[in-house]
Amino acid sequence: MSVPAWSGTTSPAASTAASTVDSSAPVRVALIGTRGYGASHLRNLARLAEAGIARLVGVVDVAEPPEELRGIHHSSLAALLETVEEHDRPEVVAIATPIGTHVPLATEALAAGLDVYLEKPPVPALSDHEPLCDAARAAGRSVQVGFQARGGAGVDLLAAEVAKGTLGEVTAVRVHGAWLRERAYYHRSAWAGRRRMDGRRVADGVATNPLAHAVHAGLAIAGIHRVADIATITTELRRAHDIEADDTTFLRIDPAGDGPAVVCALTTTAPAQHAPWVEIVTASGTHRLLYTEDRSVRTAADGTSEELGHERTDLMENLLAHVRDRSVPLVSPLEAAAAFTTVLEAIQSVPDPLPITADAVDWQGEGEQAHPVVRGIEATLKEALEAGRPFSELGVAWAREDAVHRWSPPGESAQAGRA
Numbered sequence: 001m002s003v004p005a006w007s008g009t010t011s012p013a014a015s016t017a018a019s020t021v022d023s024s025a026p027v028r029v030a031l032i033g034t035r036g037y038g039a040s041h042l043r044n045l046a047r048l049a050e051a052g053i054a055r056l057v058g059v060v061d062v063a064e065p066p067e068e069l070r071g072i073h074h075s076s077l078a079a080l081l082e083t084v085e086e087h088d089r090p091e092v093v094a095i096a097t098p099i100g101t102h103v104p105l106a107t108e109a110l111a112a113g114l115d116v117y118l119e120k121p122p123v124p125a126l127s128d129h130e131p132l133c134d135a136a137r138a139a140g141r142s143v144q145v146g147f148q149a150r151g152g153a154g155v156d157l158l159a160a161e162v163a164k165g166t167l168g169e170v171t172a173v174r175v176h177g178a179w180l181r182e183r184a185y186y187h188r189s190a191w192a193g194r195r196r197m198d199g200r201r202v203a204d205g206v207a208t209n210p211l212a213h214a215v216h217a218g219l220a221i222a223g224i225h226r227v228a229d230i231a232t233i234t235t236e237l238r239r240a241h242d243i244e245a246d247d248t249t250f251l252r253i254d255p256a257g258d259g260p261a262v263v264c265a266l267t268t269t270a271p272a273q274h275a276p277w278v279e280i281v282t283a284s285g286t287h288r289l290l291y292t293e294d295r296s297v298r299t300a301a302d303g304t305s306e307e308l309g310h311e312r313t314d315l316m317e318n319l320l321a322h323v324r325d326r327s328v329p330l331v332s333p334l335e336a337a338a339a340f341t342t343v344l345e346a347i348q349s350v351p352d353p354l355p356i357t358a359d360a361v362d363w364q365g366e367g368e369q370a371h372p373v374v375r376g377i378e379a380t381l382k383e384a385l386e387a388g389r390p391f392s393e394l395g396v397a398w399a400r401e402d403a404v405h406r407w408s409p410p411g412e413s414a415q416a417g418r419a
Contacts, residue, residue, distance in 0.1 A: 026055040027320040028088065030080055030114075032105055033096035034061045034069065036188070037119060041094050044316055053320055057088040077108055090114055091323055094316065098191045099209070100200050103128045110139040115323050117316055119146045120212050122337050124201035126227070126345035126409075133334055143334035144319040149213035149278075149291040150220065150332040151318070154310035158221045158280055158289055158296070162260065167298075168282040170260045174385045175218040175251075177211035177276040178378055181268035184368040186243050193243030201348060205237070205245035208344045211266045214276045215251070216340045217291055218262045221278055224255055224339045227409050231256040233346035236390040236404045237353035240269045240361045240372040246353040248374060250390045253343060263388045265381035269361070269374045342409055350405035360398035374398065 026049065031041050038061075048054035058072045058080045059065060065073040074080035077093065084090075093109040094117040095102060103123055109116050116136075122145045123129050136143050149155060162170045186193035194202040207215050224230060232254045237246035251264040260280070279288040289296040294312050299305040313331050322328045361372045374380075376396075383394050392399035 023324045026052055027323050028057045028091045029054050029320075030058040030060065030077070030090035030093045031056065031096065032060040032077060032093060034059050034065055035063065036096065038096035041096050041316070044314070045094075048317060048320070053317060057090050058084060077105065077112070081112055092117060092319060095119060098189065099124050099203050100191065100197065103132060106132060106143060107135050110135045110141050110143075113139060113141065115141045115319065116143045117146065117319055118143055118334070120216070120337075121203060121208050121340070121344055122334055123341055124203040124344070125348065126341050129334075129338055129341045136334060142319070142322060142330055144315055144322075144330050145332045145334055145337050146315060147213055147216045147332045147337070147340075148315065149217040151313045151315050152289075152291050152294050152310050153312070154289040154291060154294060154296050154308075155217050155220055155278075157308075157310065158278070158287055159223065161287060162221055162280055163223055167280065167287060168284045170222075170280045170282050172281045172388060173218050173222040173260050173262045174279045174281060175214045175262060175264040175266070175276075176279070176381060176385060177206070177214050177264075177266040178270035178274045178381060179206075179210060179268045179276070180270050180273045180371055181210070181241070181247070182365065182369050182371045183241070185268075186241055187368065193241065193245050193247075195244050195348065195352060202245075203344055203348055205249070205347060205353075206247050206266045206268050207249050207251060207264065208347060210268060211276060212340070213291065214266070214278060215262075215264055215343060216337070217289070218264060218278045219253065219339045219343070220336070221280065221289075222253075222255070222260050222262045224253060224259070224262065225336055226338050227342045229256055229339055230254070230342050230409055233343060233407050234390060234404065235346060235350050235407065236392060236399070237347065237350065238356050238391070238398075238403060239353045240356045240374050244352065246347070248356065248377070249347075249353075250384050251343065251347075252388060252390075253339075261388065263385055265384040267374065267377055267381065269372050270377055271364075271373045345409075346407040349407055354400055354403045356398045 045056050060074050092115045095105050096119045106116050191202045234252040236250040238248040241247050248267040253262040275290045277288050277290045285300040287298045294310045296308050318331045390404045392401045
């Protein structure tokens with residue numbers, strides 16, 4: 001599978017409009033959602049403002065903002081756009097809100113002629129993906145998705161090694177995530193740990209939210225970018241936390257054509273937090289990328305290894321550069337999220353995750369700081385990755401065969417992914 005050159009969607013009109021703006025002027029940015037991950041956006045935008053790259057012109061939140069933001073706070077994007085003077089009208093809006101609000105907010109922003117930075121997962125359903133892409137194309141604007149792992153150059157390096165066969169034929173791409181999450185993590189908001197809420201999808205879960213970066217990076221490295229690149233997705237969704245969504249998950253994404261499968265073993269019930277990684281496996285060795293640390297380790301069949309460091313591109317900074325110069329390609333455009341959204345659709349389409357029995361779980365800590373540890377989870381994740389098989393096929397005591405489901409993209413969606 002080839003590695004496509006993504007660039008975002010831009011109409012001639014947008015290019016003409018961009019050419020009339022001083023290319024050295026800071027890009028005017030509005031932020032929707034100032035709490036949770038929105039606070040990280042505020043810190044990053046402060047850094048970019050200091051560098052003269054961005055200027056925060058407004059924030060939108062349903063809650064009262066901190067004192068320093070009250071002068072630019074608005075109750076809605078529409079209110080912001082109606083209120084601000086033309087010289088303060090945003091060019092970009094960053095959306096850091098609950099998953100179920102992404103599509104209406106992004107659609108509203110695009111219709112207003114704004115470029116969009118959209119937190120992951122970008123949409124809660126596969127049926128939302130192409131219409132949002134269409135909305136961006138119609139507006140002549142671009143959508144950057146906050147898959148932070150994609151900002152690291154290590155993903156591109158491993159993807160090129162797979163595509164070119166640099167290390168030999170790749171037999172598998174493995175995705176490992178062993179994280180710890182306390183009760184407080186799933187109590188931080190009404191939608192946390194939910195699959196649906198008020199009759200609408202929320203699409204939270206270990207593979208679609210906290211470790212979505214790892215899954216997306218694994219797909220990119222394997223050369224799986226479109227809906228049509230996927231033949232089947234095998235899921236085994238389990239939960240040890242008292243939540244609705246999955247916190248311990250096996251995924252196997254088998255490609256429609258040549259190329260390696262992506263095998264994922266993920267949990268938020270590990271005894272300790274570990275750096276997540278994506279690894280390509282060949283007959284002559286492995287290359288493991290620890291994407292949160294921007295380093296990777298190549299290990300030969302004889303056990304010798306070398307460590308590499310990788311540069312990182314800030315995704316907001318990349319979007320702002322793209323806004324000022326449309327020839328600058330986006331690192332993580334919405335179009336490139338089609339395969340990930342297909343995985344999300346599989347996870348949301350199969351039956352709800354089954355609970356892991358209490359006798360297989362040890363709770364550590366107290367109150368909101370308590371967290372479950374599934375016994376032997378680290379060894380189980382490792383075995384599932386090496387075998388490329390669900391937990392239930394490994395003789396794991398708490399696993400259940402009826403938790404395993406195989407799903408294929410519907411024909412209509414697959415056709416959309418070929419566009």
